[in-house]
Amino acid sequence: MTVVHENLEATDAKMSARDVSVFYGDKKAIDEVSIEIPTKYVTAFIGPSGCGKSTFLRTLNRMNDTIPSARVEGEITLDGEDIYRSKMDVVQLRARVGMVFQKPNPFPKSIYENIAYGPKIHGLAEGKDELDAIVERSLKRAGLWEEVKDRLQDSGTALSGGQQQRLCIARAIAVDPEVILMDEPCSALDPIATAKIEELIAELNGRYAIVIVTHSMQQAARVSQRTAFFHLGKMVEYGRTSDIFTNPLEQRTQDYITGRYG
């Protein structure tokens, strides 16, 4: 079962999963994963392709609901409330737990409208001025304001790949979430754009609980304070990032980190 490092200091858990299993039809994609997502840190999920790390990430804001055959067992809580209970409002949940996808997916609308989308559907702004302020603040936090402030009415799809991804992060920030889930946010980007996203993650750290799924172990080492290693649908090892990379307790973690497979 999962090896959890014992030297973890106690922190507030923003989200926690207990014995979570995910099925696609009859196939078990995630097998009894338990983990606590701390409020103040960046948590990285690493592991080889198909190990279930993205699937698990998507259970945290119930994006798996959009796949008809997917079924979740176990308990996932946000601030102590079960997010899979029948009374849970998925709309509210997703406003609190935002998500950034593998491939930048700005809407085919203007940059302004992309950011304003979330605040509008959740009724966060009372007038044009307030909306303008939210858009500006979100773009500034995403480090995109200087590049786009003169062309907010241009289409979001006309930006470069890296800018599009920061736009998507700004879009997620605009509804002021508590948790941001990032599903391999840099896998479609070049190294310079990747470096900018990593900088941005470092800046956002502390303001939001961030969970990032990544293929790149270097990236996990650079941006995260906690790392969980997934293999074949199971969480193998969880601990401080520095410990996982320098002093793993499990042989499989050791093998993956040293490039034996994956």
Next chain:
Amino acid sequence: MSPTILLLLALGLGLAGWLAARARAWTLRRESADGRLSSLPTYHAWYVALWIVLPVLAFVVLWSAIAPGLISQAVLSSPAAADLPAFGFQRQTILNEARAVATGAAPAVFNPQARDLVEPFRDALSYYNTIGIVVTLLIAFLAGTWAFLRLKPDFAARTRVERIVMAILLAASLVAILTTIGILASLIFETVRFFGMVSPIDFLFGTHWGPDPMANPDNPDASRYGAIPLFWGTLFIGAIIAMIVAIPLGLMSAIYLTQYANPKVRSWVKPALEILAGVPTVVYGYFAALTIAPAIRDLAIDLGASNPSSESALAAGLVMGVMIIPFVSSMADDSIAAVPQSMRDGSLAMGATTNETIRRVLVPAALPGIVAGVMLAISRAIGETMIVVMAASTAANLSGNPLESMTTVTVQIVAMLTGEGSFDHPATLSAFALGFVLFMVTLGLNFVALRVVKRYREAYE
């Protein structure tokens, strides 16, 4: 009769050439040093067969165009033809009669003059048929021999055959294009004739439509050729009333089918919807005329209208709208389905409901495709005839009241061409001018629609 024989002959000769060439190629292959040809034996066979069939086909087409002329010339120069009426209808009838008997299509003649012509006709027919067959054989033999003699172990028959096949395919695709150009040319020709009698200004901007096919054709009353009421009727029925029905219903059914319906429901509803597109428009016409139009009239009476028409623009437009639903729906369906899943995920992950996602992301993203579908639907609707003939009458009427009877461009084209007027009367020719306008409008709509679709396809890789 004779072209059919020539065609069968061509195919038979082609088959013979094919078999001979294949046998020859096999022999070449056995005799060649390394037992290989640069092309397979079948390619050699096809090469020879095509060289026989294509020239013969070309000759047959040419021959069937000129042979009837040659035959009637021969008949007319015979002594029996000397006392035929000089020209006109009667002369043609007699010739046709003689011809029918000579070819065996009719048992006996009615006109005694024709009886005398049967024999010359028979002679001419057999004479020219023999020439046709001989020339066919000659061409087939010469071309076949030429092709056959070219067969060698290193002869690139495959390349040649591929090239000929490509040329045939090209010719096939040109047929449709050339037909369109031909239609357009004939339309333009007649339209220019019409505009020589009635000025285009009167036609395009006049507000009274009522051509009189019995009036003096040399001095047409231009004020009766104002097509504005027809253009208005066409727009009102096809582009306004029909679209008010078709756009919301088509769009909503597309949204339901792509976003809400489970696969089982979809597999039933979508084909059922597409059946609508296959219903003959005459059947819609019955429905409009017998069911919808009376219902609308009754409704109008209930609403207090005095003496409403039993034929109404509303009835035709409503039924036409229903007919158009599958067009709008299937185009909208395709373009909504083409919006990447990542857009949908992105919106849902922001906490949007399915409904908000559809309204704010999917439909705007699919809008170009939806617009293109609507344009194609409009161009289909304004070209529609039967429903309007049956449900909206043939009386031109420039009115904004959907309960009144109205007529459209297509209906008037039919009305003008099926009247008793002579062909060069302006009333008849006006049908061509109307057709030309309709052609240009639908061409423009289709062109714009295709451009929109093309641009939209580029939006997502």
